[in-house]
Amino acid sequence: MSNKIPPIEVHDLTVAYRKKPVLWDIDFDVPEGKLIAVVGPNGAGKSTLIKTIMGLIDPVSGKILVYGKPVDRERPRIAYVPQRESVDWDFPISVYELVLMGRYSHLKLFHRPGSNDRRIATEALEKVGMSAYANRQISQLSGGQQQRVFLARALAQQADIYLMDEPLAGVDAATEATIFELLRVLRDEGKTVLVVHHDLQTVSGNFDWVMLLNLRLVSFGPVEEVFTAENLQKAYGGRLNILTQVVELAREKSFVRESGHE
Amino acid sequence: MNELLNILQYMDDPNARYVLTGTFLLGLSAGVLGCFAILRRRALVGDAVAHAVLPGVCLAFIIVGDKDPFALLIGSMVFGWISMIVMDAIVRNTRLSTDAAIGMVLSVFFGLGVVLLTYIQSTGNVNQSGLDAFLFGNAASLMPGDVQVFGTLSVIILITVAVSYKEMKMVSFDPDFAKSIGYPVKRIEFLIATLMVMTITVGLQAVGVVLMASMLIIPAAAGRYWTESLGIMMIIAAGVGALSGVGGTVISGLAPAMPTGPWIVVTALFLFLISFMFAPKRGEVxxxxxxxxxxxxxxxxxxxxxxxxxxxxxxxxxxxxxxxxxxxxxxxxxxxxxxxxxxxxxxxxxxxxxxxxxxxxxTEKGRARAMRLVRVHRLWELYLTSQVQIAGDHVHDDAESMEHLITPEIEEQLTSLLGRPDTDPHRRKIPYGETTTEGGLL
Structure with missing residues (x-):
C-alpha cells in the first residue's frame, strides 16, 4: 500500500446501544476512490457504523479518522445520506429547498446561500433527473424520488467521501439503475463512496469493494476476493450466531462494558 | 350596535391600546414558535412547559414580594428549563415513554404551582392582585410596564427566529443531517426551547399557563393548512396568532372580570376551523x-x-x-x-x-373515450399478470379503479413495456382505435 492517508481509518471501534454492543472491535482502512458496499444481516450494525463515522453516535471506544483528522475538522469533505425514513416527508419544504440544504455544509452559520450555491443545487437536481420536481412539496414524491432527492442533496455538498444509508431501499428498478449510474460517476471522479446495501444480488458488478459486517467485521476487500460463499456464510449464519448468543446472554446479565453515554 | 360602540370606546382607552399591543405581539411570536413546536412534534412538550412555569412565577413573587416583570421572567425561564431537563432525564434514564414523562412533569409542576399560589393568597400580600390571572389570563391586569417588557421580549423572539431561520429549519427537518454537516444541533435546539419558554412567559398574564399551549399549537396548525412552505406557514401562523390575541382581548374586555385566555383560544379556534374547512388543497370542503x-x-x-x-x-x-x-x-x-x-x-x-x-x-368522441378506458383496463390487467405475477383472476377489481386514474403518460409506458399487446390475460382484444390497421373501426 502507498503511504497516502486513507479517506477513512477506523481503529478498534466498539459501539453499544443501551449496553448491548452493536459493533465490536472493528478495524479497517477505506481505500480511496472505491465504490464500496456494506452488507450484513439486519441488526448487524451497518447504519450504526456510518453514523458513528459521521459522529452522530458516540462510540464506547476506538478512534475514527477522516483524511487523518477527527471528522469534525473535515466535515465539508464528507457527505452523509441518512435513511429515507429518518425524516418527516410531510415537512413543508420544496424539493429544491431540501437539495439546497446540501450547500449549508459550506456556508457559515447565519449566512444565506448565494447564486453559486443555487446553481450547484440546480445542477445536483439535474444529475438525479429530478429538475422537473424542483418546486414540488416533498410529500408528493414517491419512495424512489425521495431517495434521488436525498442523493441530490449529498451531491450538492461536493464532498470527497460519501456515506449512504440504504439509498437503494424501496426504489423501483429504473431508479436503481439511475442511482447505480450516479454512484459509478462519483467513483470515476475519484470520490470514495460507502453504501449500506441490503441486496446481495446486486453487489457483484456494481461495487468494487465489499464489507461484510455482523457485529464484527467479517471481511473487507475487493468484491471478487471477499464476496465468497464462505464469507457470506460467516456473516449471515454459522459461527457468529454463537457470538450473538453470548452477547444476548451478556446483556441479560448486564455483563457488558458500560457505555459512556447510554 | 351597542357592542360596536363598546368596542370603539374600549379601543379609545390608551391603557387598552397598550394591552392590545401586548397581545398582538404575543400572538405573533407564539404563532411563529408554534410552527417549530408542531413540526418537531413537540406540541405536548410546550403544554408541559407552559404549566411548569407556574411555580417559578410564584416563587419569584414570594422572593421579590411584587409582580415585577423581570423577576417573573427569570422565575418562569428557570422553571421552564428545569421542566425540560427533567422530561429529558426521565425519558433517558427510565423505561417510561415520552408521553408519560410529559404527563408527569406537567401535573407535578402545575400542582406545585397551585400550592404556591394558594400560599401567596393566604399571606394577604396586597401586591398579589392579578396573580391568579396566571391561570387563565387577564389582559386587564397587564400594566404598561409589563407590556413594555413582554413586548420587547416578543420583538427579540421574532428577530432571533428571522436571523436563525435557516438553521432552525435545517435542525427541525433533519437533525441527523444537520449534525453531519457540523451544525451545533444541541445548541440550536436549546435556542428554540429557550425561545419557546420566553414566548410562554410573554403569554403568562394575557393567556395563562393552562391555555398557553393552544396559542402555540392552534395558529401553527391553522397555518399548515394554507401552504407547503415553512416561511409562509410561519407568517400565516403569526397572523392567526396576532388576530386571536387582539380579538380575544377585545371580546373579554367588553364584560368585567372576563378571563382573556379562553377568549383568545376561542378566537384562534374559530380561525383554525376556517382554515380546516376552506383552505385550498388541504381544506376539508x-x-x-x-x-x-x-x-x-x-x-x-x-x-x-x-x-x-x-x-x-x-x-x-x-x-x-x-x-x-x-x-x-x-x-x-x-x-x-x-x-x-x-x-x-x-x-x-x-x-x-x-x-x-x-x-x-x-358519439365519435364518446367512443374514443370509452375505448381508452377499456384499453387501459386491459393493459393494466396484462401488466399485473405478466410483470407483477398476480393471478389472472385477481386483477379485475384493481384494473376497474386504475382505468380511471392512469394518465396518458403511464399508458404510453405500459404500451411500450408490454410491446403493444393484442390481447389481455382473458384473451379479450385490446382496442387501439384508429391507429390499428384492422377494418371496421374507422
Whole structure:
C-alpha cells in the first residue's frame, strides 16, 4: 500500500446501544476512490457504523479518522445520506429547498446561500433527473424520488467521501439503475463512496469493494476476493450466531462494558 | 350596535391600546414558535412547559414580594428549563415513554404551582392582585410596564427566529443531517426551547399557563393548512396568532372580570376551523368537492364504458341501447345512471336517439373515450399478470379503479413495456382505435 492517508481509518471501534454492543472491535482502512458496499444481516450494525463515522453516535471506544483528522475538522469533505425514513416527508419544504440544504455544509452559520450555491443545487437536481420536481412539496414524491432527492442533496455538498444509508431501499428498478449510474460517476471522479446495501444480488458488478459486517467485521476487500460463499456464510449464519448468543446472554446479565453515554 | 360602540370606546382607552399591543405581539411570536413546536412534534412538550412555569412565577413573587416583570421572567425561564431537563432525564434514564414523562412533569409542576399560589393568597400580600390571572389570563391586569417588557421580549423572539431561520429549519427537518454537516444541533435546539419558554412567559398574564399551549399549537396548525412552505406557514401562523390575541382581548374586555385566555383560544379556534374547512388543497370542503367530482366522473365513465362493452359484445355499433340494456350489463344505481347519461349527453359523448325503441348511442368522441378506458383496463390487467405475477383472476377489481386514474403518460409506458399487446390475460382484444390497421373501426 502507498503511504497516502486513507479517506477513512477506523481503529478498534466498539459501539453499544443501551449496553448491548452493536459493533465490536472493528478495524479497517477505506481505500480511496472505491465504490464500496456494506452488507450484513439486519441488526448487524451497518447504519450504526456510518453514523458513528459521521459522529452522530458516540462510540464506547476506538478512534475514527477522516483524511487523518477527527471528522469534525473535515466535515465539508464528507457527505452523509441518512435513511429515507429518518425524516418527516410531510415537512413543508420544496424539493429544491431540501437539495439546497446540501450547500449549508459550506456556508457559515447565519449566512444565506448565494447564486453559486443555487446553481450547484440546480445542477445536483439535474444529475438525479429530478429538475422537473424542483418546486414540488416533498410529500408528493414517491419512495424512489425521495431517495434521488436525498442523493441530490449529498451531491450538492461536493464532498470527497460519501456515506449512504440504504439509498437503494424501496426504489423501483429504473431508479436503481439511475442511482447505480450516479454512484459509478462519483467513483470515476475519484470520490470514495460507502453504501449500506441490503441486496446481495446486486453487489457483484456494481461495487468494487465489499464489507461484510455482523457485529464484527467479517471481511473487507475487493468484491471478487471477499464476496465468497464462505464469507457470506460467516456473516449471515454459522459461527457468529454463537457470538450473538453470548452477547444476548451478556446483556441479560448486564455483563457488558458500560457505555459512556447510554 | 351597542357592542360596536363598546368596542370603539374600549379601543379609545390608551391603557387598552397598550394591552392590545401586548397581545398582538404575543400572538405573533407564539404563532411563529408554534410552527417549530408542531413540526418537531413537540406540541405536548410546550403544554408541559407552559404549566411548569407556574411555580417559578410564584416563587419569584414570594422572593421579590411584587409582580415585577423581570423577576417573573427569570422565575418562569428557570422553571421552564428545569421542566425540560427533567422530561429529558426521565425519558433517558427510565423505561417510561415520552408521553408519560410529559404527563408527569406537567401535573407535578402545575400542582406545585397551585400550592404556591394558594400560599401567596393566604399571606394577604396586597401586591398579589392579578396573580391568579396566571391561570387563565387577564389582559386587564397587564400594566404598561409589563407590556413594555413582554413586548420587547416578543420583538427579540421574532428577530432571533428571522436571523436563525435557516438553521432552525435545517435542525427541525433533519437533525441527523444537520449534525453531519457540523451544525451545533444541541445548541440550536436549546435556542428554540429557550425561545419557546420566553414566548410562554410573554403569554403568562394575557393567556395563562393552562391555555398557553393552544396559542402555540392552534395558529401553527391553522397555518399548515394554507401552504407547503415553512416561511409562509410561519407568517400565516403569526397572523392567526396576532388576530386571536387582539380579538380575544377585545371580546373579554367588553364584560368585567372576563378571563382573556379562553377568549383568545376561542378566537384562534374559530380561525383554525376556517382554515380546516376552506383552505385550498388541504381544506376539508375543497377535498370533499374534489372527491365528489371524482366519484361523478368515475360513475360517468362506467356508464360510457358499459355502452361500449355492449357494442363490443354483439358487434352492432349502430344499435341504440336502452337504460335497461345498460343496467343489465352492469349493475348500477338507476338514479345515478340516469344523471350520468344526462351529463354524458351534455358533454357530447352520447346521443339520445328518440323513437321506438329509443335509447343511447356513442358519439365519435364518446367512443374514443370509452375505448381508452377499456384499453387501459386491459393493459393494466396484462401488466399485473405478466410483470407483477398476480393471478389472472385477481386483477379485475384493481384494473376497474386504475382505468380511471392512469394518465396518458403511464399508458404510453405500459404500451411500450408490454410491446403493444393484442390481447389481455382473458384473451379479450385490446382496442387501439384508429391507429390499428384492422377494418371496421374507422
Amino acid at each position: 375543497i377535498r370533499k368537492v374534489r372527491n365528489m367530482r371524482n366519484r361523478v366522473r368515475i360513475q360517468d365513465e362506467n356508464v360510457l364504458k358499459t355502452i361500449y362493452l355492449l357494442q363490443e359484445q354483439d358487434g352492432l355499433d349502430g344499435k341504440v341501447r336502452s337504460l335497461r340494456d345498460i343496467l343489465k350489463r352492469r349493475r348500477m344505481n338507476i338514479r345515478k345512471t340516469r344523471s350520468s347519461l344526462g351529463r354524458l349527453i351534455t358533454g357530447g359523448f352520447i346521443d339520445l336517439v328518440p323513437g321506438k325503441p329509443g335509447g343511447y348511442l356513442l
